[in-house]
Amino acid sequence: MNLFDAALAARENAYAPYSKFKVGAAVRTADGNIYSGCNVENAAYPEGTCAEAGALAAMAVAGGRKVVEVLVIADTEDPIPPCGGCRQKLAEFAAGDVKVTLAGLQGPKAVTTVAALLPGAFSQSHMEGSDV
Template identity: 45%
Template sequence: MLTLNEDLRQRLLAASLAARARSHSPYSKYAVGAAILDEQGRIHAGANIENAAYPQGWCAETTALSAMLMAGGRQARALLVTGPGPDLITPCGGCRQKLREFGAPELIIIAGDPSGIRQQWTLAELLPFSFGPDNLKSVE
C-alpha cells in the first residue's frame, strides 16, 4: 500500500484548497476541491461545478479525474478532497464508483478543510465490495 509523506500530503491539501477557491457553487454555496495523485506522481486538481439545472453539475472529484486523464494519467493513487468544514467531507457514492474505475481498493482517500487534514481511509473502506474493471475480466 502506498504511503504518503507529510510533504506530499500538504501538496495535495494545497492543490485541493486552491481548486476549491475556483469552485462554481452559486446555488449550494458548498465549495469543494479535490486533488488526485496519479501513477506518475503528478497532482491533478478540480472543483465542483454547479448548474442551474441541478442534475447537470458535477463534483470536484470528477473534475480532478478528468484533468488526470487529459494529462495522460491512468491510475489514481491518492485523493484529497476539501470542503468548508467543520463537518468531514467524503466523496459521494457516484464519485466513489468513478474513483474505483481509475483506482484500486487501496486508493488513499483523505478528507480536509481550511483547517488542514482531518481523516484518511482507503477506497475499500468507503466502498466495500466494489465493482470495478477487474470484475469484467472474468467475462472475457
Template identity: 50%
Template sequence: MTSLDALFEAARDVQARAYAPYSRFKVGAAIATESGRIFAGCNVENAAYPVGTCAEAGAVAAMVAAGESRIAAMLVFGEGDQLVTPCGACRQRIREFAEPQTPLHVAGPDGIRADFTLESLLPFSFGPDNLARS
C-alpha cells in the same frame, strides 16, 4: 511520490475557484498519480441541478485528459462541521482508476480531518477487474 502537503495545497487552491452560486458549498479535489503528477478539480454547479459536476469528477477528467490512468492518492477539501467525502457516484468513478487500498484524505481549512482507503468508503466494489476477459 507526491507529498500530502502538495495534494492539500492543490485541493485548497482549486476549491476557492469552485462555481457554487446555488449551494455556496465549494469543494476541491486533487489526485496524485503513480507518476507523481497532480490533477485538481472543483465542483461546478448548474441551474439545472442534475448537470452539475463534482470536484472529484473534475479531477478524474483532468487526469484522464492528460493521459494518466492510475490514482495513487486523493484528497478532498471542503468546509463545514461534517466530513466532505466523495458522493457515491464519485466513489465508483474513483474506483475505475484506483485500487481498493488507495488512500483518500479528507481535509478542511485547518488541515487533514480523516484518512480512508477506497475500500473503506466503497466496500465490495464492482470495478474493472470484474469485467476482465479470461
C-alpha cells in the same frame, strides 16, 4: 505543490452559485503528478460536476490512469467524503488501498481508503466473460 494546496486552490475556483457549497479535490498519479478539480453547478440542478470527477477528468486528459492518493476538501466541521458516484469513479483509477484524505480548510480531518469508501466496488473484472 502538495495535494492539500492543490485541492484548496481548486476549491476557491468552484462554481457553486446555488448551493454555495464549494468543494475541491486533488489526485496524485503514480508518476507524481497532481491534478485538481472543483465542483461546478448549473441551473439544471443537480446536473453539476463534483470536484473529484473534475480532478479525474483533468488527469485523464493529461494521459494519467493510476491514482495513488486522493484529497477532498470543503469548509465543514465534519470531513466530507466523496459521493457515491465519485467513489465509483475513484475505484476505476485507484486500488482499494489508496489513501483518501478528507480535509477542512485548516487541514486533514480524517484518512480512509478507496475500499473503505466503496466496499464491493464494481470493476472491469465483473464484466469478464460477458457479452459486453
